[in-house]
Amino acid sequence: MEAWVCRAEDLRDGTVRTVGLGHDDDGLPIMALLLRDENGDIVAYRNLCRHLPVPLDGGTGELLSDDGAHLICGTHGATYRLYDGYCVEGPCEGLALHRLYVREDGGDLYVSDEPDSR
Template sequence: MPEPVTESREVPLEALGGNAVAKRKIIVANGVSLEVLVFRNQSGDICAYQNICPHLGAPLDAGTGKFFDKSGEFLMCKFHQAMFEPSSGLCTFGPCEGHSLKAVPTRIEDGVVLIG
């Protein structure tokens, strides 16, 4: 069962402990609710993207809470298996190849990742 999605702009840094672990959050930006995935990439940098595949506008995880392929190397859309580079959000394989996920800015303050 996927972890519940919470409405918050904060993720404790320790919750993003390992590679291929992403957290879903709902943020409100300009009056619009957005579901965002937040994770550490293989270099240890914090990344955040809207949970929307550029191909059909569907959630990458299809509501499962799982964003990475089996290898843990790429983000993968569960609908058409499009593969995305975690560091850039660029689709490298699939129906939206050459398009990118929409990045969401983050910053770290006092051990907490602030989204948006």
């Protein structure tokens, strides 16, 4: 499933947008994190910690480290790099967030709940 999420110009550096992509087969919401990494590239990840499947932001919207270089799980403290979602510290060190496919078309951003194979 692919969903329109926002205009590319609305996604500013240093911000993370939580977006809904619909529901899974059990009726549970599929949530994604949409952001620009350190290079300004747009990336998206499933909003689920790799330690336990809970939203990284715990519903608060607070995700970025003080220096803006990492995503931090509010529940477990796992620390993930922005550009590849790799956990560099915490209970799931060595694992990576599930990256999702992002497509830009005429300035509109679409995110698919299918994994990004890049």
